[in-house]
Every structure is written in structure tokens, then in C-alpha cells.
Amino acid sequence: MKMKLAGGKERTYYYAWRGGPRLEGRYGSPEFLASYNAAIASRKALPQGQFRSVIAAYKASAEFNKQLAPRTKADYLKHLAKIEAEFGAMPIGVFEEKHRIETRGEFKEWRDVLAKASVRQADYAWSILARVCSWGVTAKAS
DSSP: OEEEOTTSOEEEOEESSTTSOEEOSSTTSHHHHHHHHHHHHHOOOOOTTBHHHHHHHHHHSHHHHHHSOHHHHHHHHHHHHHHHHHHTTSBGGGGSGGGHHHHHHHHHHHHHHHHTTOHHHHHHHHHHHHHHHHHHHHHHHO
16 A cells, blocks of 8 residues: 655555555565564454354355356455444354244344345345355255
């Protein structure tokens, strides 16, 4: 990322990933590579048993990466971020048969909130959520 300093000079900063730690050293230097490797090693694994782990697995799946067009992937990522922000911490246990009606109700309430801004986008987010849930059930069964 290029930044303009107070003296008018430009400086480029590098980050391990979007929102990740800033990397030290000149690009390509041993210090830079060590900084990158340390950032990757410190990255926390996703907590298992939460819906965000299903979303992450879906984003890493062949269905997402090989079957979707680049534009569709970009659209999905935008909506998946919203879904994860809203439901990421939800325990996977709520998808069991005895909790499905309540969980579906929460999903529908969220969809209705989105529909206040755009019904079409709310429907699209709803279909992506349904696809991830369906994929998660199928992946678990495999």
C-alpha cells in the first residue's frame, strides 16, 4: 500500500493479508520473508464447531473455486462476509433437526432486515446462505 508521508515522499507498505500485520524490511529481503513467515505462523486457526468453519471450508472447496465464474465468486465473497459477520459464531449444533425451525427463523429475520435495503440482494444473500448450508450438510455426510 502506497502512503504519502508528511514530508511529501511516498512509501510502500506491505501486509501479510488484508487486515493483517504489516511486514518489515525491504520487499524480498530476508527480513521481509522472515516477517511474512512469522505472520503466517501466528495466524489463528478457525474455531471448530462454529458456522464460520463451514463458510471457510466452502470457500476452499472445489465447488466454489472451480465451478463458479470469477464475477460470481466476487459476488459470493461479498455476501459470505455479511453471512459470517452475522452467523459466524453460531454453533454448528443449531443445524440439527431439533433446532432447524428456530435457526431458519433467525435466518429469515436477517433476510427481512436485508430486504429493507434491497429485496433482490436479500434474496441473493438468502440463496447463498442456503447453498453454504446445503454444501455443509453434504460435505459432513461425505
